[in-house]
Amino acid sequence: MSDYARATIADVAERAGVSIATVSRVINKTGQVSAATAARVESVISELNYAPQAAARGLASRRTNTIGLILREITGEFFQPMLRGIEAGTRELGYDLLIHCTHRSPEVQSPANYPLSEHNSDGLLVFTDSLDEAEIIRLYYAQFPLVLLHRSAPPGLHIPCVTCENKSGARRLIDYLIEQRGCRRIAFLSGPDGAEDSYWREMGYRESLAAHGIPFDPRLVTLGGFDQHQGRIAVHQLLSRSVQIDAIFAGDDDTSIGVIDALKEEGLRVPEDIAVVGFDDIPLARYLTPPLTTVRAPIETAAREAVHQLVRLIRTGEADRLTLLPTELIIRRSCGAT
Amino acid sequence: MSDYARATIADVAERAGVSIATVSRVINKTGQVSAATAARVESVISELNYAPQAAARGLASRRTNTIGLILREITGEFFQPMLRGIEAGTRELGYDLLIHCTHRSPEVQSPANYPLSEHNSDGLLVFTDSLDEAEIIRLYYAQFPLVLLHRSAPPGLHIPCVTCENKSGARRLIDYLIEQRGCRRIAFLSGPDGAEDSYWREMGYRESLAAHGIPFDPRLVTLGGFDQHQGRIAVHQLLSRSVQIDAIFAGDDDTSIGVIDALKEEGLRVPEDIAVVGFDDIPLARYLTPPLTTVRAPIETAAREAVHQLVRLIRTGEADRLTLLPTELIIRRSCGAT
DNA sequence: CGTTACACTGTAAGCGTTTACACCACAAAC
DNA sequence: GTTTGTGGTGTAAACGCTTACAGTGTAACG
Incomplete structure (x- = not known):
């Protein structure tokens, strides 16, 4: 050339x-x-x-001035604010941003087939389950700077994590449904297998039930997958169980979309027959019919904060073990509020 | 460390x-x-x-195996499918992806302050107006592989471009409004200054009007900015001009959101009083109230194709001068269809 | 049995920087 | 008038790879 x-x-x-x-x-x-x-x-x-020339500098200085972002795939409404936050963070701090999708398989494909890691970035931002736990452990022991976004560290490893207050957010959401809207039979749709966000949201859900003396009913829980299509499937499953339901906590907003669609198809009215609530407050949430009650997660802020922690770790070797960002209850009509 | x-x-x-x-x-x-x-x-x-180690390889082989993406900022619904396409393309072809936002100022900030370019990538994907024309020219003459996404090359430069059929898409959209919905007074909201997509959409709009013997009325055209907020402002401007309007072509879908909100606030019904149509078919479009009639632009495919062209350019020195992807009319209720 | 060919492997010269170290001049301090 | 800084600058050794080139050894050929 x-x-x-x-x-x-x-x-x-x-x-x-x-x-x-x-x-x-x-x-x-x-x-x-x-x-x-x-x-x-x-x-x-x-x-x-x-x-x-970046390569020559990198070789000589042993610094790449680049931060790597690892995720499974770029999809879902969640992604946009997150990337905006990460980009803002890297720009503020003078780093370049390298993105790598592991796609379906979080395991490192081939041994020498360099996945984004110590050879081309100064530190790594790992999104949820994009990386195999074994690889995280390896990087940790290789002393490679790592920050986990929306997941926690494998037991015993001191890797900084940044995430949102899933449990307390869910707790307040369910409290609201029970106390203000009189719901008692609330279904919960979990995220994909191993999704930590989902785990904590379920904990908040259970905690709220317990606090109000409502017994936990496993028939009210099924897979939502943080995904529209799975949300539809979940609705059909729930309805076929012929258990009484007066509200559905869809796990996240994306799932809520599918849930609302499916309920309408089944001839049920939202919120008159069944209330629906989500989590995240994606931009689309307020445009759904009816507008979605949800918990606003500071996705962009969390992402930006994660970059800051990572850069601090790179530069000083220190970072906060856990950064938990507050969430906010957003009441809209899908739960019956007027 | x-x-x-x-x-x-x-x-x-x-x-x-x-x-x-x-x-x-x-x-x-x-x-x-x-x-x-x-x-x-x-x-x-x-x-x-x-x-x-990537740096050492790069230095020795004069290849970085990295493709750079330059954009102004990561914002808008447009971005997600685009990035998905770019990521898919780079992964398929074995390249890494480096992202750089020029933010407000497309001019290169400081001389030696390396913006993403020949020193850290093998080729560059330039999104719309993210890069100063002078810089594009410089890179071109430095023989640096470049592909432009959703913009055309400065006159005389043979730089490959990838974009969607804006003009014919808009033409069909307006044809439909006129022929099927009987609209005659159609407003057009342009994109931000210099946005080429907007220019071609306006050409399609004018062509359709001309073909139906409807005179072009400059009072029906104002700035929409490809942005929700500007869309609201545009509505107020149009209404204050007290010209008759029976439809608004909002320029893109993002703008349509603001337009519909603003019309409702003004007490006007969509589509009974004024029909609204957009362009892009972002995921949100079908969830608006009423669901939005629009033109589906293959954003993801275009992005993926751009990467392929760029890699071909890097490897063989050749690429298609212009790749124009077909659009598709999507009829929903916002234009009065049932 | 000497060639020739070819599969395989090693040697060493870069690639374009950063940075430890050495050096020099000149001013301030004794 | 010798010391002792101290700004300002140059020299040269890495950094960890790729790759042109130059070997080996063995098999096939005449």
Whole structure:
């Protein structure tokens, strides 16, 4: 391709009549350089359109100035605010952002087939279950900076985590349904297998039931999968069990969409026959019919915070063990409020 | 940080009793290596958890195996399918993805302050107006592989572009409004200044009007900004002009959301008093009240295709000058259809 | 049995930076 | 007028790979 030779630091040095070390000092603002020399170098740099080559810097300095983000796949409404937060964080702190999707299989595919890790980033942001636990452990013992987003660390490992207050958010949501809307038979749709967010939401749900003296009924719990389609399936399952239901906590907002659609198809009215509530407050939530009662999760803030923690870990070796962001109850019509 | 020394190619070579050249051959599958040797090297690699360091490879091979994506900011519903497509493309082709937001200012901030470009990626995907035209020109003449997404090349430059059929999509949309719904006074909300998508949509709009003998009325055109908030403002502007309107082509779906909200606030019914149509068919479109008539743009496919073109350009020096993807009319209730 | 060919492997020269170290001039301190 | 800094600069050794080139050894050929 471009046989055309790019300017190197040596070209700049020669043209400015200084050594490459001095040019490097000017670029990185490390060490002392006289104002006159610096100005001369700067002008040659822009004259030559010189820009240092990342690979060479990385090799020499053992720093890539890049943060890696690992996720399973880019999908769902959840993703947009998260990425916005991560991008904001990396830009604020002067890092580049490298994205890698592990797709279906969180296990590292081939041994030498470099997945995003220590060889091309200074630290890694790991989203939920995008990475095999074994790989997390390996990276941890290799002392590679890691921050987990919306999941907790394997037992015993001191890896910083950033997530939202799932349990207390769910607790308040269910409290509201019971106390203000008089619900007693509330179904819960869990997230995909191993989703921690779902686990804590279920804990909040159970806690609320217990606090109100309502017995936990396993027939009211089924898989929602944090996914529209699975939400529809869940509704049909629940209805076929012929147990009484007056509300559905769909696990998350995406699932709620499918739930509301499916209920309408079954000829049931939301919220008159069955109230529906979600979790996350995705942008779409307020446009559903009826608008969705949910818990607002500060997805963007959490993502940004995770980057900050990661950079702190990279630079100082320290970071907060756990960052838990507060959630907020958002009441809309899908639960019967007017 | 990790004072712990990572395994290098030399460690692998020593342990396997071969030279580093041989290890390199095994890793890259270049050149001949006996099956026995290869197996031995492979086993040492996984034993040592060795993975080549990207910076060193990049420096030695003059390839980064990374594709850069430049955009202004990660925002809007548009972004999610686009990123999914780009990610799919890069993964299929074995590239990493580096994302850089130029944010407000498309001009390169400081001279030596490396924005994503020739120093850390093999090629660049440029989204709409995320990059200054001067910088595009510079990269072009530096022979750096470039593909433009949803914008066209500066005059005279042979830079491959990938976009959707905005003009014919808009043409069909307006044809439908006029012919099937009997609209004659159709307002058009343009995108932000310089947005090419908007330009072509307006061309389609004007072409349709002309074809039906409806005179173009500049009072029916105002800024929509491809943005919800600006959509609301636009509605108030239009109404204050006290010109007759029976439909609003909001420019894109995001704008439609604001338009519908604003119309409702003004006490107008959609579609009985004023029909509303958008463009893109974002996931949210079908959940609006009423569900939105729009033009489906293959955002994900376009993004994926752009990556393929870029990689072809990187590898062979050739790519299609223009890739135009077909759009599809999606009729829903917001235009009066039942 | 000497060639030739080819499969396999090693040697070493970069790639473009950063950075430890050394050096020099000149000013301030004795 | 010798010391002792201290800004300012240069030299050169890494950093961990890829790859051109130069060997080996063995099999097949004449």
